[in-house]
Amino acid sequence: MGSLASERTVVGWAARDATGHLSPYTYTVRQTGSEDVVVKVLYCGICHTDIHQAKNHLGASKYPMVPGHEVVGEVVEVGPEVTKHSVGDVVGIGVIVGCCRECRSCKANIEQYCNKRIWSYNDVYTDGRPTQGGFASTMVVDQKFVVKIPAGLAPEQAAPLLCAGVTVYSPLKHFGLTAPGLRGGILGLGGVGHMGVKVAKAMGHHVTVISSSSKKRAEAMDHLGADAYLVSSDADAMAAAADSLDYIIDTVPVHHPLEPYLALLKLDGKHVLLGVIGEPLSFVSPMVMLGRKSITGSFIGSVDEAEEVLKFCVDKGLTSQIEVVKMGYVNEALERLERNDVRYRFVVDVAGSNIEEAAAEAPSN
Numbered sequence: 001m002g003s004l005a006s007e008r009t010v011v012g013w014a015a016r017d018a019t020g021h022l023s024p025y026t027y028t029v030r031q032t033g034s035e036d037v038v039v040k041v042l043y044c045g046i047c048h049t050d051i052h053q054a055k056n057h058l059g060a061s062k063y064p065m066v067p068g069h070e071v072v073g074e075v076v077e078v079g080p081e082v083t084k085h086s087v088g089d090v091v092g093i094g095v096i097v098g099c100c101r102e103c104r105s106c107k108a109n110i111e112q113y114c115n116k117r118i119w120s121y122n123d124v125y126t127d128g129r130p131t132q133g134g135f136a137s138t139m140v141v142d143q144k145f146v147v148k149i150p151a152g153l154a155p156e157q158a159a160p161l162l163c164a165g166v167t168v169y170s171p172l173k174h175f176g177l178t179a180p181g182l183r184g185g186i187l188g189l190g191g192v193g194h195m196g197v198k199v200a201k202a203m204g205h206h207v208t209v210i211s212s213s214s215k216k217r218a219e220a221m222d223h224l225g226a227d228a229y230l231v232s233s234d235a236d237a238m239a240a241a242a243d244s245l246d247y248i249i250d251t252v253p254v255h256h257p258l259e260p261y262l263a264l265l266k267l268d269g270k271h272v273l274l275g276v277i278g279e280p281l282s283f284v285s286p287m288v289m290l291g292r293k294s295i296t297g298s299f300i301g302s303v304d305e306a307e308e309v310l311k312f313c314v315d316k317g318l319t320s321q322i323e324v325v326k327m328g329y330v331n332e333a334l335e336r337l338e339r340n341d342v343r344y345r346f347v348v349d350v351a352g353s354n355i356e357e358a359a360a361e362a363p364s365n
């Protein structure tokens with residue numbers, strides 16, 4: 001296993017330091033193992049987590065780092081024990097590419113909560129190699145973590161479902177928030193948030209977008225189908241909406257006060273934190289005690305839930321709202337994402353970007 005002769009050379013776009021700037025990077029991936037699926041990357045979405053990781057917001061980034069965890073590709077080779085996928089299948093890969101398979105979380109098929117989970121990039125695989133993500137020509141991934149993209153979903157449309165989509169679907173399901181008629185709030189209308197509006201609306205909820213500005217009001221109401229729109233700095237509108245929501249899906253990626261949003265929740269309402277924020281958030285205890293409210297969090301979703309949300313989107317006719325860009329635009333896209341200038345997810349057309357040819361012309365690693 002792992003002989004140099006059988007390693008595959010891959011071109012990706014990597015961050016080299018905490019500037020988070022990506023540039024071509026050539027590396028090798030492991031020999032195809034018995035349960036491995038070799039995937040030619042077609043499209044990869046850009047999640048705000050890619051910024052957190054590339055810019056070392058959490059203090060644990062290792063470089064060179066090829067980000068990207070909303071990956072859709074075509075199977076080009078499978079190991080001899082692979083039963084789940086075949087050459088030619090269109091498949092998806094998300095945030096997790098390994099787990100222990102023995103702990104309580106793994107046995108319950110919620111492997112995203114395994115303490116030995118392996119991240120699709122900025123981690124170390126079982127063979128000691130760094131993992132590298134989807135802004136690359138190829139990924140080699142254990143079949144367990146590869147999902148089939150159902151017919152009826154365009155590959156570029158499917159990419160954001162593999163993180164943003166499942167990240168909102170999982171807590172709604174887990175916390176019993178799927179019944180029609182519930183009143184939900186989506187705080188932060190970005191990549192994750194816009195899927196929150198779509199998934200919650202498809203479940204039959206009354207959906208209020210809570211945004212930092214009024215810039216997205218018309219699109220949210222007219223195109224995404226939101227029922228109401230609150231600007232968080234509008235104190236009168238926030239006061240009028242007090243005690244009205246069963247849940248809030250909080251996708252804000254920076255520090256923010258919780259109390260204005262806790263006030264919007266009804267008795268037993270749930271505030272679900274999804275944003276990755278490396279600073280303490282605070283609130284006074286009566287804000288939760290007096291309405292028996294919960295503040296909780298949720299981390300992506302399981303492989304099973306990824307398959308479920310893909311099917312849910314096909315069944316309900318849901319699509320993500322994306323801007324497709326080429327790999328050479330990725331740094332502008334990351335900058336625009338960071339300054340809240342995208343409706344609502346960038347997806348990189350990796351296969352259409354000739355990244356191998358571009359790397360041959362670029363300065364070497």
Ligand SMILES: NC(=O)C1=CN([C@@H]2O[C@H](COP(=O)(O)OP(=O)(O)OC[C@H]3O[C@@H](n4cnc5c(N)ncnc54)[C@H](OP(=O)(O)O)[C@@H]3O)[C@@H](O)[C@H]2O)C=CC1
Nearest residue numbers: 048049167188189190191192211212253274275276299300
């Ligand atoms: N828990 C999990 O498993 C997952 C967590 N995440 C995390 O969720 C967060 C959101 O991800 P994603 O949707 O991709 O991010 P986006 O940047 O696409 O969306 C974030 C939204 O938050 C609002 N916002 C408020 N303040 C800011 C600010 N200062 N800078 C940027 N946005 C702001 C904006 O909405 P508006 O204009 O409406 O105010 C913005 O569109 C990130 O922290 C990401 O790491 C992502 C995926 C999975």
Ligand SMILES: O=C/C=C/c1ccc(O)c(O)c1
Nearest residue numbers: 047049058095163276299300
């Ligand atoms: O985008 C997917 C990953 C999100 C994420 C959530 C929590 C955390 O600590 C991370 O490092 C990433």
Ligand SMILES: [Zn+2]
Nearest residue numbers: 047049163164
């Ligand atoms: Zn993500």
Ligand SMILES: [Zn+2]
Nearest residue numbers: 100103106114
């Ligand atoms: Zn485990």
